Amino acid sequence: MKKILAALLVLAAQQTFAQSNQETLFSAKKNGKKTTIGAYGVPAAKFTPIDGKFGLLTGGYGGVLLNGKIMLGAGAYSLINNVETPTLNTAGYKDYVNLWYTGFVAEYIHNSDKLVHWTAGALLGGGGVGRRDKNKWDNDDWDHNNVYDQSGFFVAEPFANLEVNITKFLRLDVGASYRYIAGSSTAGITDGKIGGPSLNIGLKAGKF
Template structure:
């Protein structure tokens, strides 16, 4: 009887040890360790990208937000726009002689596939698929008072931007992801901005916050 009792105790202890080990292995590895409840769920991201539009340097700030399924697949919505001044060549201005600038932006569906999400350093692959727009705007307040109801030459088109990132788990709720992507526009016919002027490589850095 004692023999059976000892065997049962040993089996129970082994099962408990295995369960603890399995739980530990499922927890994400992070650079900084803080106690937190972890599960797949919503997360958001702030991103900054450097690229070239119409031969000029352009910086884009963006956001995206969505749901992370089974620590592998993210599905959400995204948007980004330029925050740098892009000159409109004189030949393509809607107002001759005015100080006009281009505005570029895009928005749509963001999907990401994350490999080995629980590892401290891992890879993520994403795709933005949606719409983009460009417009001309006056860069000076005095010009805005002078020219009213002018044509902005607003144009909409399709945007596809696949990318890849190296993702680092800083904490269980924050990640940093430097990466690279290629922006392809389809159907742009704005003045001075064809698809070849808008399509280009981007280098980016993204901060992600949420439940991973």
């Protein structure tokens, strides 16, 4: 019995030692090195048609970077310029598109150490669209914005960029994306009018 118990203890010790060398997501070795963990953020601008007119979206994305290749994080964008849409109000004020969206972002970076390389990824999430009237009250010098007829939607936006390493901690991204919108119900502003292609530019800063 003592011999059997001793043998079991030796076997258990061997198994414990073997498990201590197992690979995990954050300890897996590649070329003798452990997984590296970094992070970055990307303030960005998107030039895109909204309801057939020029639209400018600003915002950005960022998150945790694994092995200098895979980023997992989040992003958000909103329309900042006045894109006029046919009015539905009876007061005669002009109506403008009010648009924003946010969601989970994943990005793959190919050959990150090269001066010029490419990246690809996607944003998956949701947002809101509505009508914004911009008017001036009597005896009032300030413009006022009233957002109404709002609705939510699903958004999926795949993207691809060319990236240039400016410094060790700073990179320039130029690329394109396509914004797929589904589920909005704001009168006169269809999914197709607020979805579509974008030309994008961003400045990526962080630990790569």
